[in-house]
Amino acid sequence: MGSRTPLPDANARSHPEIREAVAKLCARFPGPYWQALDRSRSYPLEFVSALTEAGWLSILIPEEYGGAGLDLSAACAVLEEIHRSGANGAACHAQMYTMGVILRHGSPAQKAKYLPEIAKGALRLQAFAVTEPDSGTDTTRITTFARREGDRYIVHGQKIWISRAEHSDLMLLLCRTTAREEAARPTEGLSVLIVDLRDAVGNGLTIRPVRTMLNHATTELFFDGLEVPAANLIGEAGKGFPYILDGMNAERILIAAECIGDGRFFVDRASAYAKEREVFGRPIGQNQGVQFPIARAHVGIEAADGMVARAAALFDAQLPCGSEANMAKLLASEASWAAADMCVQTHGGFGFAEEYDIERKFRETRLYQVAPISTNLILSHVATHVLGLPKSF
Numbered sequence: 119m120g121s122r123t124p125l126p127d128a129n130a131r132s133h134p135e136i137r138e139a140v141a142k143l144c145a146r147f148p149g150p151y152w153q154a155l156d157r158s159r160s161y162p163l164e165f166v167s168a169l170t171e172a173g174w175l176s177i178l179i180p181e182e183y184g185g186a187g188l189d190l191s192a193a194c195a196v197l198e199e200i201h202r203s204g205a206n207g208a209a210c211h212a213q214m215y216t217m218g219v220i221l222r223h224g225s226p227a228q229k230a231k232y233l234p235e236i237a238k239g240a241l242r243l244q245a246f247a248v249t250e251p252d253s254g255t256d257t258t259r260i261t262t263f264a265r266r267e268g269d270r271y272i273v274h275g276q277k278i279w280i281s282r283a284e285h286s287d288l289m290l291l292l293c294r295t296t297a298r299e300e301a302a303r304p305t306e307g308l309s310v311l312i313v314d315l316r317d318a319v320g321n322g323l324t325i326r327p328v329r330t331m332l333n334h335a336t337t338e339l340f341f342d343g344l345e346v347p348a349a350n351l352i353g354e355a356g357k358g359f360p361y362i363l364d365g366m367n368a369e370r371i372l373i374a375a376e377c378i379g380d381g382r383f384f385v386d387r388a389s390a391y392a393k394e395r396e397v398f399g400r401p402i403g404q405n406q407g408v409q410f411p412i413a414r415a416h417v418g419i420e421a422a423d424g425m426v427a428r429a430a431a432l433f434d435a436q437l438p439c440g441s442e443a444n445m446a447k448l449l450a451s452e453a454s455w456a457a458a459d460m461c462v463q464t465h466g467g468f469g470f471a472e473e474y475d476i477e478r479k480f481r482e483t484r485l486y487q488v489a490p491i492s493t494n495l496i497l498s499h500v501a502t503h504v505l506g507l508p509k510s511f
């Protein structure tokens with residue numbers, strides 16, 4: 119008999135030290151902390167500061183700029199553990215990956231100016247402004263326009279659903295610098311500007327919070343003659359669309375990891391409750407009608423986790439990963455939602471009680487079938503780009 123390659127340990131998780139340290143930090147921010155913020159729709163400042171101080175939000179920044187220079191799979195482990203603990207990384211996840219646009223497409227001067235400060239936590243780059251009320255997912259139809267005048271751009275337009283704009287120093291803005299009709303192709307004529315929100319607010323930029331069913335610090339933005347230095351243009355004018363697309367792959371994979379964390383939170387909570395809650399003289403989890411949905415949710419999360427790991431590995435190897443990033447986000451967001459529904463059902467009436475955190479997490483995890491890209495748009499990508507079916511739009 120020849121020697122066999124050992125089978126991977128099914129229970130082994132990547133980056134165990136990272137997971138342990140993040141879980142320890144999150145334990146300082148238990149359910150009541152999140153419940154109080156949720157009630158008042160307030161930003162988790164103390165939690166974000168603790169993550170920043172511990173260096174978790176700068177792990178993707180290369181060491182030469184003061185970050186930890188770790189890969190995306192390490193960042194996935196951080197966000198998964200945050201979500202598994204019952205916390206919500208959405209308040210700060212963009213600080214991890216939005217800088218990737220500057221890192222990959224910024225000038226040496228922009229990298230030197232911003233990346234070390236972002237790595238230190240002295241500058242917050244939490245906001246990424248793409249979506250507009252009239253364009254929806256059809257990004258090439260955005261109309262926010264930056265007109266060049268000498269050494270600055272003058273910006274007019276409107277954005278919607280721009281999260282964390284009130285809790286960020288900088289924002290990446292996708293806008294048109296050539297009208298769609300005048301561009302050679304719809305994807306051309308789009309540019310990315312770094313907006314310094316500290317100067318912009320009240321000087322051509324108005325931020326208005328949008329209250330939503332979850333505590334997400336999202337806003338709408340109104341640009342009325344905002345001046346942005348031309349030195350803040352990333353890369354080439356009119357060529358910004360691909361810059362944001364490759365940032366979106368990282369975003370989708372990391373958000374998929376958050377969904378995996380949510381799913382594990384729901385499975386953990388449901389399993390614990392089903393073991394301890396006794397009805398008809400026995401634990402409810404002894405009934406297969408209760409235990410099978412928990413087991414099914416676990417199976418769904420494990421399967422989705424495999425796709426998240428595959429997408430992250432491709433990203434880290436700098437290989438094309440657009441389809442895998444999309445598929446990972448679709449599978450993980452659907453698996454976490456199924457787990458959320460199962461967890462409410464397992465808890466009966468207590469699934470609706472604020473103090474159990476289930477209803478809050480249920481609302482929070484629902485977002486990810488819509489943002490940052492909705493399920494239908496992912497299916498459309500897979501149908502046309504992977505399977506070669508005719509385009510419907």
Ligand SMILES: Cc1cc2nc3c(=O)[nH]c(=O)nc-3n(C[C@H](O)[C@H](O)[C@H](O)COP(=O)(O)OP(=O)(O)OC[C@H]3O[C@@H](n4cnc5c(N)ncnc54)[C@H](O)[C@@H]3O)c2cc1C
Nearest residue numbers: 246247248249254255279280281488489490491492494495
């Ligand atoms: C809480 C929250 C935070 C957000 N944060 C940010 C942010 O920080 N920055 C940012 O830029 N954006 C942000 N977004 C916006 C988010 O990315 C969009 O809401 C999302 O991409 C969907 O776009 P839309 O809302 O315009 O939906 P639409 O494009 O109007 O689509 C509506 C529905 O129709 C479906 N649909 C549309 N066209 C088709 C088609 N051809 N075939 C089949 N189905 C179709 C979609 O799948 C969707 O279900 C956020 C949104 C929310 C709710």
